[in-house]
Amino acid sequence: MGVVNITPDSFYDGGRYSLPEKAIGHALELVEQGADILDIGGESTRPNAIAVNEKDELDRVIPVLEGLSPHVTVPISIDTTKSRVAQLALDAGASIVNDVSALRQDPAMADVIAQSGAAVVLMHMQGTPQTMQHSPQYSDVCAEVLQFFEARIEIALRSGIARTNIILDPGFGFGKLVSHNLDLLRSLSSFVMLDCPLLVGLSRKGFIGNIVEKSVDHREWGTAAAIALAVDRGATIIRVHDVAMMIDVVKMAAALSPHWARDKQEHDA
Ligand code: HH2
Numbered sequence: 001m002g003v004v005n006i007t008p009d010s011f012y013d014g015g016r017y018s019l020p021e022k023a024i025g026h027a028l029e030l031v032e033q034g035a036d037i038l039d040i041g042g043e044s045t046r047p048n049a050i051a052v053n054e055k056d057e058l059d060r061v062i063p064v065l066e067g068l069s070p071h072v073t074v075p076i077s078i079d080t081t082k083s084r085v086a087q088l089a090l091d092a093g094a095s096i097v098n099d100v101s102a103l104r105q106d107p108a109m110a111d112v113i114a115q116s117g118a119a120v121v122l123m124h125m126q127g128t129p130q131t132m133q134h135s136p137q138y139s140d141v142c143a144e145v146l147q148f149f150e151a152r153i154e155i156a157l158r159s160g161i162a163r164t165n166i167i168l169d170p171g172f173g174f175g176k177l178v179s180h181n182l183d184l185l186r187s188l189s190s191f192v193m194l195d196c197p198l199l200v201g202l203s204r205k206g207f208i209g210n211i212v213e214k215s216v217d218h219r220e221w222g223t224a225a226a227i228a229l230a231v232d233r234g235a236t237i238i239r240v241h242d243v244a245m246m247i248d249v250v251k252m253a254a255a256l257s258p259h260w261a262r263d264k265q266e267h268d269a
Contacts (some may be wrong), residue, residue, distance in 0.1 A: 001037040001077065001202065001239040002030030006060040011046040012204050012216050012241055020063040027068050033243040037096065038072065040064055040089070041079030045100050045174070046204075047087045048131040057085050062092055069093025077121070083108035090116045096167075100125055100174065102152045103159070110159035117167040126175025133175070141180040142187040145170050149194055167237060169199040174207055176206055181207040185226060188233035192259065199237035202226045203246075220245055228253040236260070 004027045008015045017023035027038050042060035045053040052060075061078065069076060069092060077096035078089035082107045086097045095118050102122040103110045113120045124145045126136050138144050149168050156166055168185045168191060191198055202208065202221040212222040220242060227238055227246055231253035240246045254260040 001039050001199070001237050002027070002033070002035035003039050003041070003239060003241050004030070004064070005041050005043045005044070005146075006064055007042060007052075009046070009049060010041075010044045011206075014044065016202060018060075020067055023064045024067045024071075028066070028071065030243045031072055031074055034247040035074060035078055037075050037237065038068070039077040039079050039239060040068075040094070041098075042085070043080065045129045047129060047173075049129045051130070053067045054082055054084055055083065058088060061085065062088055065089055065092035065094060075119075081105040081109070083112045085118075087112045087117075090118055096121065099123070099170065102148075103155060104152075104183055110161065110193065111155060113156075113165075114160035117162075117165070119167060120156060120161055121167045121169050122149065122156065123169040123199075123201075124148050124171040124174065129174075136175045136177055136180060141176070141183050142190055145184065146191065146194075149191065153196070163196070166196045167199050168194060168196045169201065172200060172202050176207070178207045178210050181205070185230060185233070187188045188230055188235060189259075192234040197237055198235045199239060200227070200230045200235040201239040202230060203240040203242070218260065224249045231260070232257045234259040 004023050005013050006017055006023045017026050019217045040061055042057040042091040075096055077098045078086055078094040079098040080086050081099055081101040097113050097118055098121040100123045126132060153166055172181050203223050204216050208219050208226055227249050231250055238250050
């Protein structure tokens with residue numbers, strides 16, 4: 001999953017793709033590089049990000065979706081917590097809603113997704129982007145994320161979203177200390193039993209920077225190591241800024257991962 005942020009303030013690519021033609025060009029490049037999914041976002045969720053109003057978010061993402069969707073066959077995901085942004089994005093060609101609030105922020109979100117038949121990413125976050133890194137606390141982060149997934153899957157199903165349309169994401173960096181992120185990555189395979197595709201967003205995140213002691217522009221090797229281990233432990237959707245760099249990491253790790261065995265048989269056929 002290649003990331004296209006149409007924001008001035010995203011933690012890595014903020015301001016690079018603010019013009020629709022720049023964002024569309026970047027998205028097409030990511031597809032060329034091998035992205036199987038595009039994730040388009042108009043609001044940063046970095047710690048302490050300033051919330052964006054609906055109109056500004058729509059003005060950022062809709063022209064890009066309208067310009068992009070006729071030219072790509074890969075599914076497009078809209079990274080939003082607002083139901084109206086999701087609805088208009090789905091109308092403009094998106095087919096996945098990446099809701100970092102897991103249907104908790106906007107009470108109309110679940111209905112919009114259920115009615116459209118879109119897929120949904122349910123991501124775990126403790127707090128909100130404005131508060132999440134103040135003092136994250138867990139007694140057992142993996143058990144709590146597992147419980148959260150079970151509860152949110154239940155809500156999604158009750159709202160009429162098909163189980164086959166649910167993707168889960170432990171939310172690396174969202175209300176987590178470095179040790180919480182490491183525990184989640186170490187135990188990622190414990191979420192496989194929920195039988196939904198697992199998405200991970202590790203790309204250049206702060207906890208990687210903390211370990212490799214590098215600024216955001218120099219975290220690609222740390223990201224590669226984290227991605228390889230996530231794939232080995234069952235992640236099947238890998239959200240990245242650098243598709244060209246990470247695609248070989250994913251392919252090699254997937255060829256070795258027990259969770260990707262079906263794909264291996266396909267290679268051999
Ligand atoms: N991370 C970011 C944004 N959206 N969505 C999911 N499902 N999982 C993630 O880990 C995730 C996400 C943060 O990365 P980025 O979009 O590059 O930064 P920003 O939020 O500052 O725009």
